[in-house]
Amino acid sequence: MTVADDDGAPDEFGLIAELFAPLAAGYPGALGLTDDAAFMPAEPGTDTVVTMDAMVAGVHFLPDDPPDQIARKLVRVNLSDLAAKGASVSVVMLAAAFPVGISRGWLRRFATGLKQDLDYFGVVLIGGDTVSTPGPLTLALTAFGKVAAGRGLLRSGARPGDEVWVSGSIGDGALGLRACRGQLEHLADGHVAALAERYRLPNPRTRLGPSLLGLASASMDVSDGLVQDLGHLCRASGVAAEVEAALVPRSAAAEAALAADQSLLATMLTGGDDYELLFTTPAGAADVLERLSRELAVPLTRIGRIVAGDGRGGVVVLGGDGAPLALAHGGWRHFRSEGGDGWSG
Amino acid sequence: MTVADDDGAPDEFGLIAELFAPLAAGYPGALGLTDDAAFMPAEPGTDTVVTMDAMVAGVHFLPDDPPDQIARKLVRVNLSDLAAKGASVSVVMLAAAFPVGISRGWLRRFATGLKQDLDYFGVVLIGGDTVSTPGPLTLALTAFGKVAAGRGLLRSGARPGDEVWVSGSIGDGALGLRACRGQLEHLADGHVAALAERYRLPNPRTRLGPSLLGLASASMDVSDGLVQDLGHLCRASGVAAEVEAALVPRSAAAEAALAADQSLLATMLTGGDDYELLFTTPAGAADVLERLSRELAVPLTRIGRIVAGDGRGGVVVLGGDGAPLALAHGGWRHFRSEGGDGWSG
Numbered sequence: 121m122t123v124a125d126d127d128g129a130p131d132e133f134g135l136i137a138e139l140f141a142p143l144a145a146g147y148p149g150a151l152g153l154t155d156d157a158a159f160m161p162a163e164p165g166t167d168t169v170v171t172m173d174a175m176v177a178g179v180h181f182l183p184d185d186p187p188d189q190i191a192r193k194l195v196r197v198n199l200s201d202l203a204a205k206g207a208s209v210s211v212v213m214l215a216a217a218f219p220v221g222i223s224r225g226w227l228r229r230f231a232t233g234l235k236q237d238l239d240y241f242g243v244v245l246i247g248g249d250t251v252s253t254p255g256p257l258t259l260a261l262t263a264f265g266k267v268a269a270g271r272g273l274l275r276s277g278a279r280p281g282d283e284v285w286v287s288g289s290i291g292d293g294a295l296g297l298r299a300c301r302g303q304l305e306h307l308a309d310g311h312v313a314a315l316a317e318r319y320r321l322p323n324p325r326t327r328l329g330p331s332l333l334g335l336a337s338a339s340m341d342v343s344d345g346l347v348q349d350l351g352h353l354c355r356a357s358g359v360a361a362e363v364e365a366a367l368v369p370r371s372a373a374a375e376a377a378l379a380a381d382q383s384l385l386a387t388m389l390t391g392g393d394d395y396e397l398l399f400t401t402p403a404g405a406a407d408v409l410e411r412l413s414r415e416l417a418v419p420l421t422r423i424g425r426i427v428a429g430d431g432r433g434g435v436v437v438l439g440g441d442g443a444p445l446a447l448a449h450g451g452w453r454h455f456r457s458e459g460g461d462g463w464s465g
Numbered sequence: 466m467t468v469a470d471d472d473g474a475p476d477e478f479g480l481i482a483e484l485f486a487p488l489a490a491g492y493p494g495a496l497g498l499t500d501d502a503a504f505m506p507a508e509p510g511t512d513t514v515v516t517m518d519a520m521v522a523g524v525h526f527l528p529d530d531p532p533d534q535i536a537r538k539l540v541r542v543n544l545s546d547l548a549a550k551g552a553s554v555s556v557v558m559l560a561a562a563f564p565v566g567i568s569r570g571w572l573r574r575f576a577t578g579l580k581q582d583l584d585y586f587g588v589v590l591i592g593g594d595t596v597s598t599p600g601p602l603t604l605a606l607t608a609f610g611k612v613a614a615g616r617g618l619l620r621s622g623a624r625p626g627d628e629v630w631v632s633g634s635i636g637d638g639a640l641g642l643r644a645c646r647g648q649l650e651h652l653a654d655g656h657v658a659a660l661a662e663r664y665r666l667p668n669p670r671t672r673l674g675p676s677l678l679g680l681a682s683a684s685m686d687v688s689d690g691l692v693q694d695l696g697h698l699c700r701a702s703g704v705a706a707e708v709e710a711a712l713v714p715r716s717a718a719a720e721a722a723l724a725a726d727q728s729l730l731a732t733m734l735t736g737g738d739d740y741e742l743l744f745t746t747p748a749g750a751a752d753v754l755e756r757l758s759r760e761l762a763v764p765l766t767r768i769g770r771i772v773a774g775d776g777r778g779g780v781v782v783l784g785g786d787g788a789p790l791a792l793a794h795g796g797w798r799h800f801r802s803e804g805g806d807g808w809s810g
Contacts, residue, residue: 149512151619151620151621154620154697154700154701155550155619155620155621155685155701156516156546156549156550156620156685156686157514157515157516157546157547157549157550157552157610157617158514158515158516159512159513159514159550159612159617160512160513160514160515161512161614162507162508162509162510162511162512162513162614163507164507164509165507166507167494167504167505167506167507168504168505168507168513169502169503169504169505170502170503170505170558170591170592170607171501171502171503171592172558172559172560172592172593172594172605172607173560173594174560174561174562174594174595174596174605175596176562176596176597176598176599176600176603178599179596179597179598179599180596201501201502202502204501204502205500205501205502205504207502213515213517213607214517215517215518215519215560215605216519217519217521217603246515247515247516247517248517249517249518249519249605250519251519251520251521251524251525252521252524253521253524253600253601253603254521254523254524254600254601255521255598255599255600255601255603256598256599256600258521258562258598258600258603260517260519260560260594260605262515262517262558262607265502267504269506269507272502272504274496274500275496275499275500275501276496276500340500340501341501352499355499356499356500
């Protein structure tokens with residue numbers, strides 16, 4: 121790897137080691153990132169929950185996004201998967217293919233963002249790999265969490281009669297991508313900034329997820345789009361779902377965008393990158409969830425219900441008149457094929 | 466991701482799911498690769514050993530290498546790291562950024578190679594991510610192994626007076642890269658083919674590694690080049706090393722290449738991609754290692770000794786006349802910066 125020498129020092133691999141080694145502090149098995157592998161002691165009575173998501177410049181983030189935000193988004197999309205399983209996060213590993221000629225300043229800002237979020241979420245970097253690429257910046261993170269043995273939340277536990285809930289607000293991720301691309305000129309600057317921020321920096325629900333253990337019958341995170349992901353959950357559970365569009369929670373910025381352009385509703389319901397939790401509960405959990413919502417300061421909203429299905433995971437979104445909305449399938453494929461989520465990620 | 470439609474079917478993500486799902490068979494926690502994450506039950510009394518290595522087309526393998534061999538090399542370089550720690554391999558996760566327009570036939574051959582080696586080494590794919598990239602094929606594998614708690618082999622255990630050993634033969638990886646590039650025309654075809662095969666398809670020492678538990682004082686795999694990697698081991702151990710060039714084991718093909726061009730000796734000693742084990746033992750282990758070598762049918766050769774060091778991990782390679790060889794530093798940096806190995810990989 122050749123690094124643009126913007127501050128006089130030639131050895132970028134030395135720089136990377138210097139920047140990343142402090143992120144492994146306090147975890148003996150990381151061996152200071154100087155060995156072939158890392159060692160994780162067994163914790164009897166727990167399952168280790170692992171996920172791995174990749175991101176490519178120009179596909180999952182914009183090439184000129186601030187490097188610290190790219191690093192933080194990478195951490196957050198992975199932590200969101202662990203939260204959805206009810207797991208508490210412990211450690212991560214990073215594989216980074218940095219473009220030939222990337223500057224040392226860029227690398228420093230990337231490491232700063234990585235450290236910021238690892239510190240914030242209480243996570244340690246225990247290993248990984250750094251290589252050079254003639255192509256775009258390509259990143260993969262493996263995140264490890266813990267959950268009581270056999271207690272983790274799966275996609276497959278939803279049953280007819282269960283209620284469908286989401287955290288936070290839905291649609292901000294997809295609108296945020298449009299905001300970043302300058303496609304929401306009619307919106308007030310504050311709203312554009314809020315949506316762009318949501319796209320660049322999701323908020324993984326790391327406290328909510330473990331709180332849903334024993335409450336949720338099924339859970340996943342919304343990364344490919346609400347309708348698409350609810351379809352995944354339904355297929356895994358062998359059920360179907362009905363969602364009322366009017367119940368789906370929207371941010372103030374999304375509300376304003378929708379007021380100016382009603383056609384954005386489909387984008388919000390089928391676009392990706394929300395990184396909210398989508399979960400089901402047996403009927404009657406509303407009071408408990410309301411308390412949990414206040415306690416964690418995370419909005420929790422019931423948006424629909426699980427019904428018996430034909431095994432194809434059908435999701436019907438009902439409009440204000442009670443009739444199903446026609447949502448363009450192409451939209452979901454588009455976002456799905458941007459791959460916000462892994463097969464297990 | 467858009468896939469060249471070379472056999473009439475349009476859905477490459479469906480194809481990938483169809484190709485990869487069988488690789489998760491038999492591991493309940495993989496959830497058929499259909500959930501957000503995978504679950505690994507704790508095994509009391511063991512450490513989980515994890516490594517993550519990335520590979521980029523045109524950097525770590527040739528873009529026109531057979532896709533099954535690319536998949537198998539990815540598996541093998543990671544298993545080599547686990548073997549070096551004495552760990553038995555259990556599961557892997559894969560993140561793959563496939564170039565836009567990659568053909569379905571290519572994907573099938575890649576999956577076939579992946580399955581071949583996972584089956585061969587008894588490993589299960591438990592999760593990962595597939596995304597599209599406008600750049601070169603970029604792969605990252607996270608490999609998980611097991612070792613008795615606290616017993617794993619580290620780089621840091623070498624002590625003055627220990628002997629330095631390697632498995633197999635050294636230099637074939639670097640010569641193999643030259644062979645693949647057509648830079649060894651003077652060699653017989655059989656030798657060229659043997660070297661190229663070694664570069665494309667390393668043999669991780671998965672049986673040898675666990676057999677070294679209790680025997681080796683320090684261990685790592687040779688991926689950045691023998692001299693470079695022995696330097697890493699020495700730095701981690703706070704020692705230095707002397708190697709006798711004449712003792713370093715060579716394959717018949719490497720011997721022939723060297724006979725035609727003596728300058729290749731430096732390439733062999735400092736080039737990468739051998740994926741042999743480099744380990745140290747207290748003096749007196751030769752008989753045990755000889756038996757082990759016969760039992761596993763893996764050559765084991767003593768190549769030098771550990772001496773007291775100044776903490777900088779100096780490695781001296783002695784020529785036939787007992788004088789140190791002058792090895793170009795640039796060579797190692799070149800190979801090191803191709804990143805055959807992670808900071809923990």
